Amino acid sequence: MKLVYKIGACVVLFLLILVMAIGGSEGERMQTPQIGVGNIAPAVAQYEPVVREELAKHGMEEHTGILLAIIMQESGGTASLDIMQASESLGLPMNTIQDPIYSIEVGVTHFARVINQAEENGVDFHTALQAYNFGTGYISFVAQRGGTHTKDLATEFSGIHATRMGWNRYGDINYIDNIMRYANAQEGNGSTGNAPATFEGDLAQLQSMWEQYEGMPYNFGGQSPATSFDCSGLWFYLFGQMGINIPRTAQEQYNYATEVSADDLQAGDFVFFHSTYNTPNYITHLGIYVGDGMMFHAGDPLQYASIETPYWQQHFAGYGRIIDFNS
Incomplete structure (x- = not known):
C-alpha cells in the first residue's frame, strides 16, 4: 500500500x-x-x-x-x-x-x-x-x-x-x-517518495485502520472515532478492534511493553517519549514505528512523523513491543 x-x-x-x-x-x-x-x-x-x-x-x-x-x-x-x-x-x-x-x-x-x-x-x-x-x-x-x-x-x-x-x-x-x-516534490499526488513500506498480515490490517483517522485533530482523553484520540487512546482503541487488550495510558503501555533495542526495532513496535508536558508520569507520548525513521502517532493532527527531529530525539525514552508482527 x-x-x-x-x-x-x-x-x-x-x-x-x-x-x-x-x-x-x-x-x-x-x-x-x-x-x-x-x-x-x-x-x-x-x-x-x-x-x-x-x-x-x-x-x-x-x-x-x-x-x-x-x-x-x-x-x-x-x-x-x-x-x-x-x-x-x-x-x-x-x-x-x-x-x-x-x-x-x-x-x-x-x-x-x-x-x-x-x-x-x-x-x-x-x-x-x-x-x-x-x-x-x-x-x-x-x-x-x-x-x-x-x-x-x-x-x-x-x-x-x-x-x-x-x-x-x-x-x-x-x-x-x-x-x-x-x-x-512530486506534483499532483502529494507523495514524497519516502512513505513506509507496504506491510502484510496483521500489521497491514492495523495500518489500514489507523489511516482511516489520519488528519483528525488530537483530543486529550479521546479513545474513539466519535471523539478523536490522544496518543495512547488511539492504540487502546485500535488494538481493541483486533481483539487485543492493552492498558489505557502511555505510561501503562510503556510498562506493559517488552523493551527492544534500536538494533532489534521493527515496524509495529512502539516508540515512547518522556516529558512532553507536565505530569507526574515519566512517559507522556508514543507512536507506532513504521520504518525508515518514521512513526504514526496521535499528534495534532494524527499523522506520520519523523522520530529523528531534534524535538523527538530530545524526548526519546525507548522502544517497546506488545505484538511481534513478524512472527
Whole structure:
C-alpha cells in the first residue's frame, strides 16, 4: 500500500514555485525544484505570516513553503519554543532560545546565509538545505566535490566532524529526506517518495485502520472515532478492534511493553517519549514505528512523523513491543 499524506481541515496547503537558474550571470539564483508543501501541523502553520515577513527582509519570500517544511522537521510539528532549532547557529547550546518568534528571526537569517553562500559557491539547492543542519562548512565541502549534494557526501562530512569532535554522530545525514516528507516534490499526488513500506498480515490490517483517522485533530482523553484520540487512546482503541487488550495510558503501555533495542526495532513496535508536558508520569507520548525513521502517532493532527527531529530525539525514552508482527 502506498501511503499518501492527507491534508486535514486544519492543515494549510502552500504551493511554492521556484524558477531561478543556477550558475549563469550575476544576480541569478540556484535552480530549485517545484515544491508543494503539505502536511503542515497547525502549531507550525500559524507562523506562516511571520516566516513570510522574515523572508521578505532577505528578498526570499518564494522559500516560505520550504521554510515551513524545515520548521516541521526541526520542531516535530509541535509548539516548540526554539521552533527552528536556531540557537546553535548563534553558537549557543541547543534550545537556548525561548521565544518562537525570535527563533524564526534567527533561523531565517541562518537560512538566508546558507542560500547566499550556496549560490556564491555554485552548489545545488539540496546542499544549501543540508547546510542548514550541518553548517556552512558543508557548502565548500560539496563545492570541492562536484557541487551536488548526495547521501554519500553527507555521510562522509558527518563522519569527519563526528570523529574530530569525539561524538557518536554529527548532524542528520537524512535531513533532505526528512524535510521532503513535508515538501511534496512530486506534483499532483502529494507523495514524497519516502512513505513506509507496504506491510502484510496483521500489521497491514492495523495500518489500514489507523489511516482511516489520519488528519483528525488530537483530543486529550479521546479513545474513539466519535471523539478523536490522544496518543495512547488511539492504540487502546485500535488494538481493541483486533481483539487485543492493552492498558489505557502511555505510561501503562510503556510498562506493559517488552523493551527492544534500536538494533532489534521493527515496524509495529512502539516508540515512547518522556516529558512532553507536565505530569507526574515519566512517559507522556508514543507512536507506532513504521520504518525508515518514521512513526504514526496521535499528534495534532494524527499523522506520520519523523522520530529523528531534534524535538523527538530530545524526548526519546525507548522502544517497546506488545505484538511481534513478524512472527
